[in-house]
Amino acid sequence: MLITITASVSHSFLSFFYSPSPSSPRTLISSLLPNKLSLRSSFLPFSSFGRRRHHLHSQPTRSVSANTMNASSQKLENPDDLIDSVETFIFDCDGVVWKGDKLIDGVPETLDMLRSKGKRLVFVTNNSTKSRKQYGKKFETLGLNVREEEIFASSFAAAAYLKSIDFPKDKKVYVIGEDGILKELELAGIQYLGGPADGEKKIELKPGFLMEHDKGVGAVVVGFDRYFNYYKIQYGTLCIRENPGCLFIATNRDAVTHLTDAQEWAGGGSMVGAIGGSTQKEPIVVGKPSTFMMDYLSQKFGILKSQICMVGDRLDTDILFGQNGGCKTLLVLSGVTTLQMLQNPNNSIQPDFYTNKVSDFLSLKATAV
Numbered sequence: 383m384l385i386t387i388t389a390s391v392s393h394s395f396l397s398f399f400y401s402p403s404p405s406s407p408r409t410l411i412s413s414l415l416p417n418k419l420s421l422r423s424s425f426l427p428f429s430s431f432g433r434r435r436h437h438l439h440s441q442p443t444r445s446v447s448a449n450t451m452n453a454s455s456q457k458l459e460n461p462d463d464l465i466d467s468v469e470t471f472i473f474d475c476d477g478v479v480w481k482g483d484k485l486i487d488g489v490p491e492t493l494d495m496l497r498s499k500g501k502r503l504v505f506v507t508n509n510s511t512k513s514r515k516q517y518g519k520k521f522e523t524l525g526l527n528v529r530e531e532e533i534f535a536s537s538f539a540a541a542a543y544l545k546s547i548d549f550p551k552d553k554k555v556y557v558i559g560e561d562g563i564l565k566e567l568e569l570a571g572i573q574y575l576g577g578p579a580d581g582e583k584k585i586e587l588k589p590g591f592l593m594e595h596d597k598g599v600g601a602v603v604v605g606f607d608r609y610f611n612y613y614k615i616q617y618g619t620l621c622i623r624e625n626p627g628c629l630f631i632a633t634n635r636d637a638v639t640h641l642t643d644a645q646e647w648a649g650g651g652s653m654v655g656a657i658g659g660s661t662q663k664e665p666i667v668v669g670k671p672s673t674f675m676m677d678y679l680s681q682k683f684g685i686l687k688s689q690i691c692m693v694g695d696r697l698d699t700d701i702l703f704g705q706n707g708g709c710k711t712l713l714v715l716s717g718v719t720t721l722q723m724l725q726n727p728n729n730s731i732q733p734d735f736y737t738n739k740v741s742d743f744l745s746l747k748a749t750a751v
């Protein structure tokens with residue numbers, strides 16, 4: 383069974399890990415797992431600085447959480463009931479708000495309607511290629527009135543996670559990923575190397591060639607990277623395998639993404655999988671479905687998770703993210719998931735509601751009048 387280590391900022395977990403118990407973190411985490419799950423020996427990337435600060439929990443990506451045992455989803459028929467039952471809507475971006483660079487029909491009007499009802503709107507994306515500021519520009523270009531503080535990308539989550547564990551000022555992060563991660567690390571005051579600059583680098587395998595690496599790297603952050611190469615794999619691998627306590631952090635493990643609308647393209651999970659393959663370690667995942675961003679948001683805005691509705695197009699990231707956080711969930715069929723996929727007997731991830739697209743909030747209301 384696939385198990386993912388996820389990062390959480392929940393106070394209960396924090397106090398749990400700060401407790402003076404002599405138990406090792408591995409024992410503590412093991413105690414949180416159902417009996418049938420076990421941890422592999424290389425599973426926990428604790429470092430000397432992260433040891434007492436990590437509040438990790440192991441979380442199967444599906445099927446063990448009680449939330450994933452929901453009965454079949456209901457087709458959304460009374461949007462007002464759902465709207466009135468929560469104070470915050472978290473929207474996934476790709477497949478919900480836009481597809482690639484194309485705005486999905488009816489999104490601006492729907493967001494305006496929700497704002498006019500006093501709802502808090504938050505946007506969460508696993509795509510780490512841009513920073514919050516860069517996403518702010520994208521929203522603006524698409525004619526959407528969204529502030530940078532309302533956007534939470536996995537690039538930001540990686541930097542926020544490192545801050546939450548007091549990543550030492552004298553340590554560096556090796557980045558396998560694009561500009562968004564670099565920008566967020568910079569804003570967080572964290573030193574880094576790698577990123578797009580290593581995209582051109584090649585390795586000449588002459589006899590006896592040995593690649594040097596920076597012993598001051600305390601974390602490798604892996605996100606979606608269109609310039610992924612063997613140099614980056616080897617560099618990241620050396621840091622994780624040879625620098626004591628070096629963390630392996632993944633922005634997400636998404637299998638596919640939408641680089642063009644003609645087909646699905648290999649996603650961030652492919653880069654993370656390569657580093658997992660060479661290091662034989664599991665990453666700390668900070669993007670969906672990890673609860674790190676959910677916990678972060680709920681603490682930052684002081685929102686009760688039961689007062690949140692997560693709207694997304696992917697079952698194994700968005701809907702699971704909402705369910706793992708104890709929120710209401712709405713699946714829209716405007717992205718990667720079809721009705722057939724939702725209703726396939728092998729699919730156990732059932733959102734509370736499903737509908738075609740977010741603007742159904744408006745059209746269904748109109749029909750009901």
Ligand SMILES: O=C(CO)[C@H](O)[C@H](O)COP(=O)(O)O
Pocket residue numbers: 474475476477506507508509510511606634635636637638639640648649650651
């Ligand atoms: O970056 C990616 C590739 O790994 C993501 O799969 C993708 O872009 C996810 O976006 P969202 O969370 O907005 O659906």
